[in-house]
Amino acid sequence: MAVILDARGLEKSFGAVTAASNINVAVEQDAVVGLIGSNGAGKTTFLNMVTGYLKPSAGTIHFEGRDITPLAPREITRLGICRSFQIPQLFNTMTVLDNLLVGVGIVAAAGSKWGARNSAYDDPVKAVDTMLDQFGLGSYRNRQAGLLPEGTRKLLDIAMAMVVRPRILLLDEPTSGVSADEKFVLMDMVMAAVKEHKVTVLFVEHDMDVVARYTDRVLAFYEGRIIADGAPATVLDDVEVRRFVIGSHAAPAGAASHA
Amino acid sequence: MKLDRTSFAILAMGAILLIAGPALPSWMVSMLNVSLCYGTVVLGMMLLMRNGIVSFGHGLYFCLGAYAAGLLDQMLKMPDMLLMVGAAVVVTGVVSAILGLLLAKYRDIFFAMLSLAFSMILYGLLVKTASLGSTDGFNVAAKTVAGFAVAPESQRLMVYSLAVVFATVSAFFLHSYLASHQGRLAGAIKDNELRVEYMGASVMRAVHRNYVISAVLAGIGGALMAVNIGHIDPEMTYWPQSGEFVFVAILSGTGSVFAPLGGALVFEAIRSFAYEYSPNTWQMVLGITMLLVMIFLPGGLWSLFTRKREG
Ligand SMILES: Nc1ncnc2c1ncn2[C@@H]1O[C@H](COP(=O)(O)OP(=O)(O)OP(=O)(O)O)[C@@H](O)[C@H]1O
Ligand SMILES: [Mg+2]
Numbered sequence: 001m002a003v004i005l006d007a008r009g010l011e012k013s014f015g016a017v018t019a020a021s022n023i024n025v026a027v028e029q030d031a032v033v034g035l036i037g038s039n040g041a042g043k044t045t046f047l048n049m050v051t052g053y054l055k056p057s058a059g060t061i062h063f064e065g066r067d068i069t070p071l072a073p074r075e076i077t078r079l080g081i082c083r084s085f086q087i088p089q090l091f092n093t094m095t096v097l098d099n100l101l102v103g104v105g106i107v108a109a110a111g112s113k114w115g116a117r118n119s120a121y122d123d124p125v126k127a128v129d130t131m132l133d134q135f136g137l138g139s140y141r142n143r144q145a146g147l148l149p150e151g152t153r154k155l156l157d158i159a160m161a162m163v164v165r166p167r168i169l170l171l172d173e174p175t176s177g178v179s180a181d182e183k184f185v186l187m188d189m190v191m192a193a194v195k196e197h198k199v200t201v202l203f204v205e206h207d208m209d210v211v212a213r214y215t216d217r218v219l220a221f222y223e224g225r226i227i228a229d230g231a232p233a234t235v236l237d238d239v240e241v242r243r244f245v246i247g248s249h250a251a252p253a254g255a256a257s258h259a
Numbered sequence: 260m261k262l263d264r265t266s267f268a269i270l271a272m273g274a275i276l277l278i279a280g281p282a283l284p285s286w287m288v289s290m291l292n293v294s295l296c297y298g299t300v301v302l303g304m305m306l307l308m309r310n311g312i313v314s315f316g317h318g319l320y321f322c323l324g325a326y327a328a329g330l331l332d333q334m335l336k337m338p339d340m341l342l343m344v345g346a347a348v349v350v351t352g353v354v355s356a357i358l359g360l361l362l363a364k365y366r367d368i369f370f371a372m373l374s375l376a377f378s379m380i381l382y383g384l385l386v387k388t389a390s391l392g393s394t395d396g397f398n399v400a401a402k403t404v405a406g407f408a409v410a411p412e413s414q415r416l417m418v419y420s421l422a423v424v425f426a427t428v429s430a431f432f433l434h435s436y437l438a439s440h441q442g443r444l445a446g447a448i449k450d451n452e453l454r455v456e457y458m459g460a461s462v463m464r465a466v467h468r469n470y471v472i473s474a475v476l477a478g479i480g481g482a483l484m485a486v487n488i489g490h491i492d493p494e495m496t497y498w499p500q501s502g503e504f505v506f507v508a509i510l511s512g513t514g515s516v517f518a519p520l521g522g523a524l525v526f527e528a529i530r531s532f533a534y535e536y537s538p539n540t541w542q543m544v545l546g547i548t549m550l551l552v553m554i555f556l557p558g559g560l561w562s563l564f565t566r567k568r569e570g
Binding site for chain 1 (some may be wrong): 444446453459
């Protein structure tokens, strides 16, 4: 399988806090990668560096063989890496439909400059309606984005990343603020859309049941380092991961006493 | 191109004003004429406000447009109304494209004050330029339209008709623009610049483009005003003039391109009636009007119409 994203030796600190230390990640095309780690472990920092929002103090990031380390978020988006946010970033005074039409418009206006991807949106409104149905947002179509319930805001935030035709989709805690029984519904919809468009996915997640169900690889972050990287069954069973990431309440009986 | 209801209404408004022109009393022609000039400037203010930006220096382009028109008459001896408007478009387009490179980086009070500063620089330059009449300015007379001479007795009607045509075209253009992909970005920028960048568009470039469009609209308004009044002076770029545009823009609201045009007419009506019946307190009347609008109609006068439709 071809490597689509390759981060090498990333470093980032904020004052005394190490948010990234020797981060090495090569992601293969069509993979679904889960990023886990306790609060402040450096998961969002990693996404911020991949999307150009933060510049690593050392290291490089390659996307499809191209060095994207110095590029701005806008340029990285145009190449095909799009993201959703831990706190949804919507156009609050606009309708759900218009939130997505903004993205369609940007893609359409860019024409052939939109990475190597198809930038044609023959019928923008129809394309958005199809997407709204896919994300179960059809009934919110003409509602103002700022007044939506939290779970719906999360979905729209993800749809806004999908509408600009990513090759890689980065999701920052897609199920946070979503009720337990709706988490799987949300993830099923997102994964269906992702599979249909052959998008590689990295998502940050605190719910280990969600991680186990949807990923084929897991990266565990702790104090800016990656302490485990592999198949979900292996990583979620790792002693260090159970101790530093998942927490003692989920650890097997003997694990806590080793601390 | 398919026309929506508003586009039709704009064209209908233009046609009615054109046809009615000869039948209207001259005081009404004057008031409509000034309102249309102002309204065209405020269309540009509305576009900026859709981006969440307010310029306290749009007098700069109003004045530049007027002086471009005036200089065409005075220095180049080409007193043609269409050429004058054309000159205003070119001059304001070029100047705003340059200043916009800097201004597009700023927001809020910084944008407002920086645009004010630029307008005051032009004021200072004009006041110091004796060949352009310094503070007195100079007279402007348009004698032809597209090369055809206009008889002196039909001069006023011609100037009015031209204002109708340009205000209509400006409103029509702005309405189509706001409904386009590019235009929709304005509201998105106002709501969340970070997300716009993360969807792959340049906020700077979009703000710059909108700034240039709004400047050109102000320039058209300025040129029309110059031929309407027949006289221009540096007061056109002085801060109270810019403040008046902000006033009318807020009074009008940004809900539709009809808002600035209607708002400018209401403003002119209040100003002339208040001035006539109570010359010493007309500013107070305007102030109270503004107060009432802000308290009861925070979306501007335009919200009177949208409310009715929803209710
Ligand atoms: N812009 C910033 N300025 C200062 N410190 C920051 C900044 N961004 C992140 N940090 C710090 O870097 C560390 C890693 O933060 P990060 O947001 O990457 O954590 P996270 O793994 O996403 O945590 P969470 O699960 O709480 O979202 C934290 O200690 C955080 O306080
Ligand atoms: Mg985070």
